[in-house]
Each structure stands twice: as structure tokens, then as C-alpha cells.
Amino acid sequence: MELDLRRGGLGDHDEEEDDRFLAFIERARSAIVPETALLNCLERRGEGMESATPGWGWIASRVLRTCGVYSSGVTAAILLADLHQAWHDQHRSSISKKRPECVKLLQRNHRRSKLPNTVTIDSIYEKNFLSLNSVLEAVIVDVYVLPGTNVYMLTMGDFWSSNTMDLYLHRRYYDLVQPPNGILKKGREVFLTGCHLRTAVEGFGNTRLLPTEYLIILLDEDQDDDAILLGAQFCSDTFASISANAVNTGVSYSLYARIESIGAQEEIGSLQRKQITLVDSDGSKLKFLLWGEQILLANLFSVGSMVALDRPYIASSVENTLHLEEELCLEYGSATQLYIVPYIQQEEQVYVALSGNSQRSRLMATVDPSQSPLVSQVTLPCDSQGSVDFTNYPFRPFIVDLRHKMTGITLYGVITDIYRETNEAAFVFSMKLEDATGVAWIRLHFGESWSLRRISVGHTVYISGMTSSMSKRMRLELSWFENDPGAHVVNISTLPSMLNSSCLHRLSCLSNVLSGTTSTHICKVWLSQIEECQIDVRETHVRCGHFIWKSADGLPECSFCDCKCSSKVVSTFLLKITVADEMAKVCAWCSGQTASELLQITPDEFYMLPEDEQLIYPSSLENEKFTVAIVNCQKRSNGSRRRLPPGIDKIPWEITGASKS
Known part of the structure; x- marks a missing residue:
């Protein structure tokens, strides 16, 4: 099966030429795996390219993780050294080692x-x-x-x-x-x-x-001894043949079934439980229950694998501890032995198209310039449900690339709208993301509450660990679950180290900000027209960093999280200020740590000043120089539910980060 990621009518674009962060990722990959090696992988077409080259998402995630550690800024040398070490550590197992001969023999067929x-x-x-x-x-x-x-x-x-x-x-x-x-x-x-x-x-x-x-x-069904064991011991009993009366008389069963799903951990009274759904050869289903410490066994299961259960304990729904609708279920008893035929992950060839990324286009054209726009393929793993895993996809995925049944999706783009879905019982947010090829709505699922700190319209984000599916209305839907492996969100626009890392940004003039050529601009500015500076102290929600409003009943409410939050608020600055450089002036607003950095004082310290000193305090900041990150916070969808305080709701520019020069 082949997944076709053709592009149509969008044309090439050179986004990384404007975005130094994207350019650095491409540079880093070339440093880890030279272009010639990547070309050789592409030419082989289907020999496990994902194991030989780092995925785009892996590099981006690792760079951002290092930036989080070095909040005062990083150098290219620090980033490249960290990437080299991480890649070496991750793949040192591929280095030839002296292993026992029986391990070497099995490794040849290890898939x-x-x-x-x-x-x-x-x-x-x-x-x-x-x-x-x-x-x-x-x-x-x-x-x-x-x-x-x-x-x-x-x-x-x-x-x-x-x-x-x-x-x-x-x-x-x-x-x-x-x-x-x-x-x-x-x-x-x-x-x-x-x-x-x-x-x-x-x-x-x-x-x-x-x-x-x-x-x-x-067990290996291709090995004669294992096939004989499975056929002789496990293929005569089915789920339908289980009799409660026979069980009561001491009859035991040996069953063979496929793992259809592995449920989440549950609390049943004082006990923990996990349900595993099994399907036998006749299509019948039974629950296999693990209790207490037995839940550890679920670490050894994978969906799609075949499991052979010798003498499982068979429980009846009349037992009060089950809390199940099924009449019978299986449990891991003291005499139970388990065998497994692991699911061998299939692979699928994904076409790589020319447009969308100049570095990708150059590589593809070098491999075979005669096959435009489809010049090569990448082999990616595919699960038992037909979903293709893009975790190790070597190039940056774009919104236009997305199709039905994709997992491990990584995107990099600008938020144009975000709000909580109030009709959902769970804590779910809808986020509209835009990149150079299109827009996509992403549903963010949280366990108990928002946990990603402050994210807002106009901010550039990196998000990984998403899945795609087709809705009943035949619309592509993207989902992100907070607790899924690989689920990660980083707000590039508010990342402190970005301001002081010259290898990750290109300095802009304020005139470029006004023209709106890129998403987040890093500029060197000074504070201007300080007499028009407006300082206010407001309360924000600790979890999300958004402003608090008084609800109809007079209680504090976060409009972003759509919840009451009387005990989870903190005082912060709301600052309206003008910044300037040699080319232009921009009136912008900011809040939180960014405002404190520009004002060089905390809200509590400002409150302690006498009233007359509060009035004249801004005058001491005239012409102070800063490096700032500025975004267009008005770039949002029609009908956006976002609320901003009066006085700044019409200001299109937000300063998302500041560092004193």
C-alpha cells in the first residue's frame, strides 16, 4: 500500500530562508547525517530510511529541549554537540558488538x-x-x-x-x-x-x-515446534466453547486470540484494574482482566499481537468485583501461562513530493530529477489498523501533507484561533494552526486542566504527537492527547533562549514587523514615547497566563479556560508601550514576565512604591534598549472567542519576550 502526499497548485516556498530556526534544523541534520548519506537512503527506497537518518521532529524537539535548559541563550556549537551526543546514544546499539551467537542468529530475522x-x-x-x-x-x-x-x-x-x-x-x-x-x-x-x-x-x-x-x-508461527504447540494445545478451544458449569467442575481451557485493544488503568474500589480486549478466530470477544500489580503485564502486550492463554482463570459476572456487563471474562490466575506471537509492524511507502520545502526539493531533484513531482519514497511503519507512523519522517511535515490515518504528526506554524470547547465534558481545546501550505484545526485533549502555560493568537508553536482521522462528514481531524507518548507543545514565541541565540533567529527591523512578512520577529529596539506608556496590574490565571474577568455572579473567571479560578490567580502587569528602532515605531502590549522585564520591576515591587513614584517611574525607562519578540496578535479567525482588556483589544502587536540589551 502506498500513501501519496502529492502537492497541487501551491508552488514552492522558501520559508526557512526567513525563519532561522527552520534553517538551523536543516543545517543540524546535514551535520549529523551528510547529504550524501541521505541521498543514498532515498535511492534505496524502502530499506528503513527512518532508522538511518534523524526525523525532522526528532531534531526540532531536541533543539527546543536544549533551549529550555539554556534559557539565557545557546550557541550553534552547544546545539550541535547535544544533537550529536543524543543521536549517538540513541543509535549506539547499531554499532557492532560481541553478542552471543544465538542472539546474532535471531537478530537476522528481528523485525x-x-x-x-x-x-x-x-x-x-x-x-x-x-x-x-x-x-x-x-x-x-x-x-x-x-x-x-x-x-x-x-x-x-x-x-x-x-x-x-x-x-x-x-x-x-x-x-x-x-x-x-x-x-x-x-x-x-x-x-x-x-x-x-x-x-x-x-x-x-x-x-x-x-x-x-x-x-x-x-512463539514464532513460522517455526515448526511453535506451530505444532499452537495447533495442538491452543486451537481446539474458542471463547464460545467456554462453559461456566464446566469451569465450576474444574475444566481448564487453552485459548488463542488477538489483542484488539488495551484499556486505560481504572480504579475499582481500592484496587487498580486494566482491561484487555481479545478477539478469537471466530470473531468472539472476551475481556482479559489484570488486577493490582498484575497490571505490569500490560507492558508486555501490543495491539495486534496474538496471545495464547494456558489455563486462564475464568470469572463470572456474578462475582461482585467484576463490574462488567459480560457474563464471563478471563483473568491471570496462579496457574496461568502466557505465550505471545508479537505483531510484526508493517511498513508503508510514502511518496515524497518536491514542493513545500526547498531543502527537500533540492535533495529529491538530485536523486532523480526526471520524476517530478514524485521522485522518491520513504518507508514508514504501519500498525494493525493501517495508521502510518510519521514520528521518524525525515522531512518537515506541512499541513497540506496530512491524510487519513497518520500518527506521530509534527507541525510548526502560527496560531490563528484557540478556545475551549464548552460543549465537551472533558477538558478539550480547539486550536487553528496555519503554515505556508494551509490551515488545520487541532483538538487538544487534557486530563484535568490546561497545562501548556500561556499560548495565544499570533504565537508560533511546535506541536508533536498528533493523530489524524476522517470524520463522518469526510473532514480531516487532528487530535493531540496530553498523556500520549511523544505529545509535546513548545511556544517558540515565548521561548526565553530564542532572544539571545543568534543561530536561531534573524534580526528584523520594525518596518518588517509592520509588513507582516513572518510570524515571530526578533528586533533590537528602545523604549519610546514613554509619556504615553500605560501600566496596569491585573490578575491572571496561573495555569494558562490569561486574564481574569468577573463573571455574572461576581467570581473570578478565566475566559480562556472557561472556568472559575478564585484560588489560582496571580497579579501581573498589563503594559501598553511604544518601541522604536532606526526605521519605525510600533505601539504594542505585553503582560507577565515580558512586561516585568521591560519595566525592570515586579508587580509586587511596583505596588510598594508611593503613588507619585508610580506615576513618574516610566520616565526612568526612556531609551532603554531591549531585544524583543513581537507577533501579530490580531491574526485570527472571524468569530474568534478571544477576549482582551479594553485599551489593548485594538492593538495588533504583542511583545511575547524581552531581554535587556
Whole structure:
């Protein structure tokens, strides 16, 4: 299957020529992976390009993370060094290492994706730490009995480590080591979680893993022994064949089913529960329930994988603890053994078009200039539902690129509208984002409240971890969930380090601001017409940084979050001021830390001044020089719900960041 990302009628544009941040990302990728290497990957078409080159989103996210650490500014050398180190750390597992021969043999056919919480044996030794939620995807290198005991030990390696580690095998698995059921043997793959680490103390003993109940044995349907085991033991029983009466008489079942979904963690009284929906070969569904610490087992499951359950505990809905509509469900009992045939992630070829990015166009044209506008392809992973994962897409995605069933989407653009959806019971916001190719509405889903600090119209943002789907009205919908892996939002316009990082911005004149050629302008200015400066102190909502209004009942209300917030407010400046340079003057407004930076005083300190000193205070700031970030805050959709205080609601320019020169 191929996903066609053709562009039509938009023409090429050179946005990164104006936006130094975008240009730096392209420069950084060329530094990490030279253009010749990228060209070779493209020419191979379908040999896992995403593993050989850093994705555009990976570089952008890493640069922004470093900017957050160095708030006073960064240099190109700092950023490139951090990127090189991060890329090396992430991919050092690909460096040839001395691994056990049985691991090397299995690695040749290793095609599945890592589970989300997977750690390597090498990293355990390095950190001398292992959390209970961590997952080990291991290969058994040796099985032996501790001398003088009947305790079984497994020596395990993995595909990414040169080291091996020993595990005390839990006694519930002893039958699977001993003949004739000796499936746990050299060369067998297993998943483990819920492990405790026993570290070497002052040079005595070895670092080992203590016994864990949460071990799943991997099976391969292409291997004769595994296929015979599945056929003989797990294919005679189905969900429909389960009888409550038979269960009561001690009959056990061996079942084989596909994992359709993995539910969120729930609270049932004092217990935690997770529901996993299974579908058997007849299309029947049953819930597989995990309780309490058993929830750790869900770390080893992935949607689309086949799971074989030997002797699961079968519970009836008459048991008061279930709280389920189904008559029967499965649970992980004391005699239950689990096997899994992991879902092998499929791949899909995505066409790369010429337009939309000059660097991409140059590369594509170099590969094959005769195939315009479709000159090459990128191979990306695809899940069991047909959704293509763009997390490692090597180029910057644009709004015009978006299609149905995409995950891991990253966008960079300007907000033209944002508001809370009041008809939703959950905390959901709609954000309209614009880039050089079009506009898109994104629904932001939060757990309890807004958590992204201040974001407003005109601000430039980087947002990752989105998914796309087609609505019933055949409209493309983008969704972002706060707790999803990779979900990240950075407000470029308010990033402190951006002002002092010459490698990430191009200085503008105020005359360019007035012409509105780019989204966020970085300018060197001085304060002018100080006698017209207006200083007000207002309350803002702590969570979102937006102004508080008095509702009809007299209580403070955040119009942005659309909620009462009497105990979550803070005093801040609302400043209207004129800034100037050699070319022009601009009347703008600002609030929060930006206003405090321009005024060189905090709201509390300003309040402490006598009234006459408050009146003359602005005069001391005449001609003070600053580097500022300015955006057009009037660039919004018709019917926008945004509210601004009187006096600044008609001012089109907001200063989103300031640093004293």
C-alpha cells in the first residue's frame, strides 16, 4: 500500500530562508547525517530510511529541549554537540558488538518494534537501576541450576547489548524448563517486566534479576515446534466453547486470540484494574482482566499481537468485583501461562513530493530529477489498523501533507484561533494552526486542566504527537492527547533562549514587523514615547497566563479556560508601550514576565512604591534598549472567542519576550 502526499497548485516556498530556526534544523541534520548519506537512503527506497537518518521532529524537539535548559541563550556549537551526543546514544546499539551467537542468529530475522518501556541490559549495568515498569526483551543464552540447589537460572542477552545478565527463574515456570515441556531453553525469546535488581555489593556477587511472575514466552508461527504447540494445545478451544458449569467442575481451557485493544488503568474500589480486549478466530470477544500489580503485564502486550492463554482463570459476572456487563471474562490466575506471537509492524511507502520545502526539493531533484513531482519514497511503519507512523519522517511535515490515518504528526506554524470547547465534558481545546501550505484545526485533549502555560493568537508553536482521522462528514481531524507518548507543545514565541541565540533567529527591523512578512520577529529596539506608556496590574490565571474577568455572579473567571479560578490567580502587569528602532515605531502590549522585564520591576515591587513614584517611574525607562519578540496578535479567525482588556483589544502587536540589551 502506498500513501501519496502529492502537492497541487501551491508552488514552492522558501520559508526557512526567513525563519532561522527552520534553517538551523536543516543545517543540524546535514551535520549529523551528510547529504550524501541521505541521498543514498532515498535511492534505496524502502530499506528503513527512518532508522538511518534523524526525523525532522526528532531534531526540532531536541533543539527546543536544549533551549529550555539554556534559557539565557545557546550557541550553534552547544546545539550541535547535544544533537550529536543524543543521536549517538540513541543509535549506539547499531554499532557492532560481541553478542552471543544465538542472539546474532535471531537478530537476522528481528523485525518487530520495541515495546514502549523496553530497556537494554547494557543500560541496566550503566545506571545500576531498573524500575518495575521497565521491559526486557531478552533471548535466553543459557539455562543452569545453581550448584547445590534446585534453583534455575537463566542467562539472558538482548539485541542491543554486549552484556548478558542472570535471572532467578520464578518457580511457576520450572515445568517449562524441565523435559518434556522444556520450551524455556537456549535461543528462546522472552518478555519480562516487574523485575527487581540485585546489585553487586562492594565487589562481591554479580548483578542479577530477582524472580518475577511477569514473564511471557515468545512463539514464532513460522517455526515448526511453535506451530505444532499452537495447533495442538491452543486451537481446539474458542471463547464460545467456554462453559461456566464446566469451569465450576474444574475444566481448564487453552485459548488463542488477538489483542484488539488495551484499556486505560481504572480504579475499582481500592484496587487498580486494566482491561484487555481479545478477539478469537471466530470473531468472539472476551475481556482479559489484570488486577493490582498484575497490571505490569500490560507492558508486555501490543495491539495486534496474538496471545495464547494456558489455563486462564475464568470469572463470572456474578462475582461482585467484576463490574462488567459480560457474563464471563478471563483473568491471570496462579496457574496461568502466557505465550505471545508479537505483531510484526508493517511498513508503508510514502511518496515524497518536491514542493513545500526547498531543502527537500533540492535533495529529491538530485536523486532523480526526471520524476517530478514524485521522485522518491520513504518507508514508514504501519500498525494493525493501517495508521502510518510519521514520528521518524525525515522531512518537515506541512499541513497540506496530512491524510487519513497518520500518527506521530509534527507541525510548526502560527496560531490563528484557540478556545475551549464548552460543549465537551472533558477538558478539550480547539486550536487553528496555519503554515505556508494551509490551515488545520487541532483538538487538544487534557486530563484535568490546561497545562501548556500561556499560548495565544499570533504565537508560533511546535506541536508533536498528533493523530489524524476522517470524520463522518469526510473532514480531516487532528487530535493531540496530553498523556500520549511523544505529545509535546513548545511556544517558540515565548521561548526565553530564542532572544539571545543568534543561530536561531534573524534580526528584523520594525518596518518588517509592520509588513507582516513572518510570524515571530526578533528586533533590537528602545523604549519610546514613554509619556504615553500605560501600566496596569491585573490578575491572571496561573495555569494558562490569561486574564481574569468577573463573571455574572461576581467570581473570578478565566475566559480562556472557561472556568472559575478564585484560588489560582496571580497579579501581573498589563503594559501598553511604544518601541522604536532606526526605521519605525510600533505601539504594542505585553503582560507577565515580558512586561516585568521591560519595566525592570515586579508587580509586587511596583505596588510598594508611593503613588507619585508610580506615576513618574516610566520616565526612568526612556531609551532603554531591549531585544524583543513581537507577533501579530490580531491574526485570527472571524468569530474568534478571544477576549482582551479594553485599551489593548485594538492593538495588533504583542511583545511575547524581552531581554535587556
